[in-house]
Amino acid sequence: KARMFKNGGHPLVFEGAIKRTENVQVGEAVDVLDGAGELIGWGVWNPHSLYRVRMLVPAIERDQLEHRSISEIVRRRLQAAASRRAACCLPSESTTAYRLVNSEGDRLSGLTVDVFGSTAVAISSALWLELRREAVEVALLELAGIETVVWRRSDGRLRTDGWNPPEASGTAEGEADGRPAPAPPVTVLENGLKYLVAPVLGQKSGFYCDQRDNRAMLAELCAGRRLLDLYCYSGGFSLAAAAAGATSTHGVDSSAAAIGLAQSNAALNGFGSVCEFSQSDVPAFLKREGVAESFDVVVCDPPKLAPSVKDLRRAGRKYRQINSLAMSAVRPGGLLLSCTCSAAMTQSGGFLPMLHEAATAAGRSLTVLRTSGPACDHTLHPCCPESNYLTAVLVQV
Template identity: 35%
Template sequence: MSAKVILKAKRAQPFFGRHPWVFAGAIERVEGAPADGAEVDLVSHGGNFVARGLFNSQSKIHVRLYSWEENVPLDEAFFRNRLATALRLRHDVLKLNGPDAGYRVCFSESDYLSGMVVDRYGDWLTVQFTALGIASRRETIVSALRELLNPKGIYLRTEKGVGKLEGVELHDQLLWGEPPPPDLSILENGMRFLVNLTEGQKTGYYLDQRDNRAAVARLAPGKRFLDAFCYSGGFGLHAARAGAAEVLCLDGSEPALELARRNAALNGLENVAFERVNVFNHLGTLATSGRKFDVVVLDPPKFARNRGAIPEALKGYRRLHQLALKLLAPDGVLVSCCCTGLITMLDLEEMLAQVAVEAKRDVQIVERRGPAPDHPVAVTCRESGYLKCLVSRVL
């Protein structure tokens, strides 16, 4: 019999509404002394079953919810079925499972598996655990993934800060099978990209921008194109292949730029320049020199990991956009990407409006975009909709 977590009075509605995060402040008491990672039943103040989840006293999220059916245990069959449901979206609906494919297999709360991300890169999988309860079931997860996808290897990637937040010690390591080769590559929009599963950022590549890269490339033919925070060259190389007159890719990481150079060579692209710089400083230098571009892509890393950091993050986005408007030629295109989940699309648009007024330039938003569809948003946990992408015309 599962231990019980009893909610405070009038605090059950979000969880009956299938939001998966139960913070400590919503809990009145715990019955049964569950160990961290143990299965528990969430019960309303009136004694009604709400949902079943995994307990962690060390996390601000005391319970992560996975099932709203009272008689369904969180066993191996449960997690296999949840992963199979996630795969049906990617395989049967989105048709992403081609040779050398790269796509997100499972996206945490969006696929009702809070605290776990799984990406596929050809014959290899990367797994990222951000919750103790799921991490403690890694053997169950690996077994299900082997059965469903038959990979050559499964590699664990860790996220900075999770150990402190969740009380779990994790290290990047091979979980099962063969280690990924150093020359592993995937196909994206007809282009081949090398991915570094053991040392690259996130789980090896930014799969979420796949469709945005293709959309922005359609605006690139004949244009002077700037890709700021380019990582392995995604936006810039798509633009170069589409016929951009010139492409400048900027990043502060030499390993990322080396990967970008190799990707350019792999696709036979020569009209691309790569520079290792402090991007903020270099954009200012370019603006001061009078350099102009027809398309500017801003795709910086996450600027805020908690609500207290939001004001400083918005200052960073504001500064980037002030510099971008100075660099854009008339009728230029500005692509504003924001992966900081705590900053909303409305926040991004309001910041852009303020910067446009300060610069005395008219800006028209022509497209609002999000992540590729293998990164869905659960309507009961809209915090899973983290990536924003605005495509704007600057007069």
Template identity: 35%
Template sequence: MIDVILKKGKEKAVLHKHPWVFSGAIETVKGKPANGDIIRLLDSKKDFLAFGFYNDRSRVAVRLLEWDENIAVDDNWFRDKVRVAVAGRAHILADGSTDTCRLIFSESDYLPGLIVDKYAGHLAVQILTSGMQNAMPVIIDELNTLLKPESVFDKSDATSRSHEGLETTNVLLAGTHPPELVMVKENGISYGINIAEGQKSGFYCDQRYNRLLLATYAKDKKMLDCFSYTGGFTLNALKSGAASVTSVDSSALALETLEENIRINQFEGTAHSAIKSDVNAQLRKFREDGEMFDIIVLDPPKYAPSRSALDRASRAYKDLNRLGMQLLNSGGLLATFSCSGAMDMETFKQVLAWAALDAGKQVQFVYQFHQPEDHPVRASFPEGEYLKGLLCRVW
């Protein structure tokens, strides 16, 4: 096994079990490992630190796997990590009201670069590192052994794969090709999921409990669901008796699927409308038309993919939330989210305070939203905490 030796004084994060080693921390690579190979990481005194995946194409040159020198990182190691992750989600699926969740969450489940989502009898995977790409045969075999899925579909279309020297993929890995709409349940609501063509792995299961909580406020209220995608917040609100819901998204495919989800759940008689539009432009149009709402959901895509983008993202979040606040009736509720890992909760609160000031509004933080337990945050890897949100009462 090839040794990668750190510069003097660069071992602190490794000793604290953080799983990333940046290229600038490396002094020497003894040999020529292929990208994705497992290497031994040593400190400047040549003492063992950990085993990890190596990739000289990535700024994160080593992704650490195991800190015990006496434990071999072999097929059984990967199988064990998969078994533990899957077993830890069993309670989410136990009562039958939900049959979709995240089974493996990358570094947080000690499998850096691997995401696996369960959609009823189908699995969607995203492989984001070259090392995990090499390990996929044994991982797929273990998933097949544990779950016997109808299909395992590779949704590795993230642009971040290019940092590892990998091309994007969108192919069937095992089983039979999933149908155009895979039917799943979440919180007792049915959804048609387009695994092959949908965004990310097909469905955003990280908002499961947040959708359920917000729906408790929705009865007899007029709600606006922005960046609605296939209708998670919309459908929960309609089920809870919202007076009306307007869903806005820029994707025609997402809105077509949302309308199908409304039909599947027999919500056709409800007051629902879908608008295909850029959200910021549509919010301005609502303002011009004097349209007002009791509840507004703002769940935008990732505005800050890195710390360097945080200032620009903060301005975008502020402008978006300012527009939302201006469309709320006095005492109305704003459920606003950020899925940018670089945006911490305190910064997000400050951005909302600026938005309230610009909108001429008073804001009370009622509740802090977060990602559910199938998206755990590893104590030594706080970067895994990416989803945060606030329920705000606005006057």
């Protein structure tokens, strides 16, 4: 088992890899040794979690091994993450919304941080972070450009990590923890377009930075064409297409709040006459008269349908149904960008076969033009491919 974790290997140590423990306390720094007693690295211990140790420093990083200070390694990891984004030209004059920390990808397992202008939204999904919340917030505020930190909790994941919410918390998945709300929604830039972001009340962190590159890619194909943006949330694909010269865009989402946000974003950029939005159940909208073969380009980006591997069969049926309907809305020879944000689906290798089955059900055929993932600020640990979650497939229908 030790081979998995040596030389900066896998960042998560499961129960089955542990032979014995000595003098360990929940949330504290622990050394991880191999069978010969040699140091593999150190991390944080949690006997309640599926991940018994979240590795913070492997032995190969000799310069970081001397002090077992979790607060200090958090500070260093955050500085390294900021340097990584700077290498990707983030932030920039045209983009002020980006992911600063991507959990295992930035060697801070359980922590996700998105930055919107001068506001950092930290999403905690691990007990060790709840125990050191203040240290994380202080370290974030030390970074250039960050003036405010909003702390949000992924309650479902935290509960599986042994966290018991405070009685008065009243938080739901990904919601703020009840502290006084910071300033009203902030305005950010993505590739020169303006977006309103609600760090406290929006879905997840308030904005989906992961689709930035895919939005830019698809926009280039939309000049003079009609776009249908399914599960549009704040209208990212619609606005990018409108800016690139789409003749019209139509966004659909079941959330009234999302539609209101998308409409505000369209108005903010002067696209009110180009971008239309409808609050509707997506399958119901696609079954309406006049929708079939009406659009040159269709985006299908549903929420996570397969939270885990055990959900794949059920989710597969939903993906097939939605994509089959979406393909029917594409004019012959048009384009479909179909996405999944379910890690289980991405890692199963079943997304492309599902698209083929959906095309067969719709009486259409597909040609794959491109397969992509999230933007480069959504970093990936090379020994933890299971944290890869987003797949976006561009096909001609």
